[in-house]
Amino acid sequence: YVLTQPPSVSVAPGQTARITCGENNIGSKTVHWYQQKPGQAPVLVVFDVRDRPSGIPERFSGSNSGNTATLTISRVEAGDEADYYCQVWDTSSGDRVFGGGTKLTVL
Amino acid sequence: QVQLMQSAADVKKPGASVQVSCEASGYIFTSYTLSWVRQAPGQGLEWMGWIAPFNGNTKYAQKFQDRVTMTTDTSTSTVYMELRNLRSDDTAVYYCAREGLTSILFDYWGQGTLVTVSS
Numbered sequence: 377y378v379l380t381q382p383p384s385v386s387v388a389p390g391q392t393a394r395i396t397c398g399e400n401n402i403g404s405k406t407v408h409w410y411q412q413k414p415g416q417a418p419v420l421v422v423f424d425v426r427d428r429p430s431g432i433p434e435r436f437s438g439s440n441s442g443n444t445a446t447l448t449i450s451r452v453e454a455g456d457e458a459d460y461y462c463q464v465w466d467t468s469s470g471d472r473v474f475g476g477g478t479k480l481t482v483l
Numbered sequence: 484q485v486q487l488m489q490s491a492a493d494v495k496k497p498g499a500s501v502q503v504s505c506e507a508s509g510y511i512f513t514s515y516t517l518s519w520v521r522q523a524p525g526q527g528l529e530w531m532g533w534i535a536p537f538n539g540n541t542k543y544a545q546k547f548q549d550r551v552t553m554t555t556d557t558s559t560s561t562v563y564m565e566l567r568n569l570r571s572d573d574t575a576v577y578y579c580a581r582e583g584l585t586s587i588l589f590d591y592w593g594q595g596t597l598v599t600v601s602s
Contacts, residue, residue: 463588
């Protein structure tokens with residue numbers, strides 16, 4: 377089971393960043409997103425496709441349809457610069473699966 | 484508050500085994516599954532397997548099936564991950580991560596343990 381993410385996304389401060397996670401019929405799965413800054417453990421930023429844990433800004437949102445899940449970060453700030461990973465549960469194998477990760481650069 | 488405290492960094496020679504520990508606090512230990520996730524230098528996240536502290540049940544990713552063992556000690560709220568027959572490409576930061584109750588996600592993570600495999 378392979379989740380495909382673009383290696384990098386660049387965006388100017390204040391603009392909107394969209395990070396995709398692709399797999400055949402991923403729209404039928406529950407997708408979660410993690411943010412990882414250098415030298416730190418990952419942090420859950422969006423779960424169950426579009427929900428946010430407490431403390432995560434409303435600027436972070438998610439969607440999932442067809443073959444693509446998307447993490448959207450609105451009004452991007454310098455502090456959002458990080459690696460982002462999508463994750464699903466492969467119900468056929470029971471495995472937890474991560475995407476390859478996307479490095480978000482704030483220009 | 485929920486905390487997962489992992490053991491210190493370790494250096495091993497090829498062919499050796501390593502054990503990494505993860506002590507949980509701030510929640511009912513037996514109520515949540517814990518997974519191990521590793522990250523090689525400059526690479527992405529790789530799920531290795533999970534253990535259910537309630538009954539010790541485990542599931543390992545096929546890639547690690549023959550070399551990994553996960554165990555739990557409920558008296559100390561600690562889970563352990565042993566990886567055997569280490570190779571240089573096992574050099575990585577190893578994380579323990581708590582899984583959610585209603586969704587298969589990782590809501591809390593340990594600080595990570597760097598394991599270096601070098602002759």
